[in-house]
Amino acid sequence: MQFASGPDPTDLLTLPWSTPLEKWPREKLVSLPRGISRHVVRFVRIGGIVYAIKEISQGLAEHEYEQLRELARLSIPVVQAVGVVANRFTPEGEPLDAALVTKHLRFSLPYRALFSRRIDPDLEPKLLDALAELLVRLHLAGFAWKDCSLSNTLFRRDAGALAAYLVDAETGELRESLSNGQRWQDLEIVETNVAGELLDLQMSGMLPESIDPLETAISVVQRYEKLWDLLTEPQTVGDEEWWRIEQRLRKLNELGYDVAQIQVSEHADNPRIMVQTQVVDAGHHRRRLFSLTGIDVQENQARRILNDLDTYRSQAVMPGTDVDEDTVAHHYVTDVYDPVIEAIPGDLRDKLEPAEVFHEVLEHRWFLSESMGREVSMADATRSYVDTVLRYRPDEKAFLDSSLMGVGSLDDDGALDDFSERAAAGEDTGPW
Template structure:
């Protein structure tokens, strides 16, 4: 067996590899929502980690493993490939297909689960925006998916939006650069698959009456083209208008992308310059937040959290002080972020990931302040959110990871019959001092 990362391989060796996957005993399997697959897929929990295991032809398993590893190295959001189990033989000597092992993406949901528990009236545009961005990012690194669909994608909540992750790469191809024809072929496949999946949702009564499956599927082309042009289009401008370049770079950063270099050339001797941005990687805000605080979150979550950090800095740091950005960020982490997360009762911390909870607390605080006509404290917003909003959320985590927060042990919390929060003394002190 071949493993690239994760726990000691002996943990996975205990699984019944000589048994066909469809016959595995239920006591080692985890029941999780999953998309439609042409292969047999099961989820198994080993050593506190959930793995997705897919039976597939050996050559395809090795190829998909290599593609997922390559995509991860390029910073593409996708599931983590752990290894391939090959040369499997049943007890009676019958050869078995290989097994591709990946880590289950925590707090992720397939599109059917999002529709079945629909809590967002704008689900369709958010899904398609996330899928279009994923497709753009794949094409920028030279990967043609060849089977882009909602079924081959997992979604995670990202500060009210959605982030898309590639799950199935077996049909993909990696090249240095994709031609326009190859990109358009990928889009044609995506439109066809999307239309079929949305029609299935309509037949199941999960699609709102005002949503047209065909028009919605076709709109992914517009979303893709808009983002692709913003990231790659060549820009010609007079040499005395360099401010336009800075303006564009700011727009790219706001979209979450960095620019690796600028290619500048004169055009036919005219006093104009041709500026072609080369976008190398997404995640500008995510990386900045990680550098400042060590938090690992989604891009939109990072943007929202950085806004709160900037607001904290403007209020907490006097003009004459000389506190650097990293010092202020550590104070914000200790004074604001950690107390909010620690205020979540233990029985509720499987609802959403910490960064999404923090985002929702900020949103809830804004609505409370608007309704009250005065600024509501974040401590009061946390109490109201935990008592009235978070309990209504569905669990979106497969299992509880004790070091998920990265901020130490979580105290004991509960919500009493009156909706008030009861915490440990230390947690109460930190909440009172928000």
């Protein structure tokens, strides 16, 4: 047996690799919601870390491992590749497929889980925006996905929006750049796949009647085109219109993108100047927040925290004083951010990831202040949020729902079997 070098292969070596994945003992497995897969997929927990294991041919496993590692190096949101287990044999000497090991993305949910719970009335546009942006980022990096779908994507909450992560890269190819034809091939695939997935949800009764699967799938391509044009389309300006370039750069920063350089081309027979912005990877606000505070969060969460940091700076720093941004950020983390996170009771910390809790506390504080007609302190807003909102939310760190598991998903204590039987009989199965 060979194990590709990874951060923590020692614990993983204790798993029953000489047994086909579909026959692994249930005490080794944990149940988590997942999308539709062509391969056998299982989840295991070792040392508090959940790993996803996919049984696949050695060539595809090694290819996907390398693709995921390279995309992560380019700061593309993907699951973390841990290793490949190859040359597997049963005790009888029968060869087995290789296994790709990745870390499960904490606080993430597949699209079926999001639709089943339906706690967000604006779920569809957020989901489609996230998928379209992920595809744009992949194409800017030169990655042709070739199997773009909701099933191959995981979603995490991002300050009220959703952030999309690539899960399956076995068919993808990373190149220096993509032609328009290669990009359009991906767009045709995503339109077909999303339409099929939404039709499946419709047949399952999870899709609202107002949502047309085909029109919604087409809208993914429209969202992609709008963002792609904004990021890549050349802009022509006159001699006195350089403010329009500044306006565009600010818009790109607002969307989370940085600009590496500006290429200017001026032709003798045309007094106007065409400016081609060269966009680098997204994460403008995330990188800025991390450099100031050491807090590593999603892009929209970072934008929300930075906005509150700016408000804190204007209120906490006396006019005319010269206090550098790093010092203000340090005080903000100590006086504002950390107290909110530390105030969350231990039994509620699996409800949402910390940055999303902080975002919701800020929103909760605003609504409380509006209703009371006065400024509500962060401490009071945090206590109110914990008691009236967070306590009643389902856990998202490891959300379980047997109706989403697919064939072969297991639960250590058999609770899912009981859940399925009661759900099929029409009995109340609780808040999930």
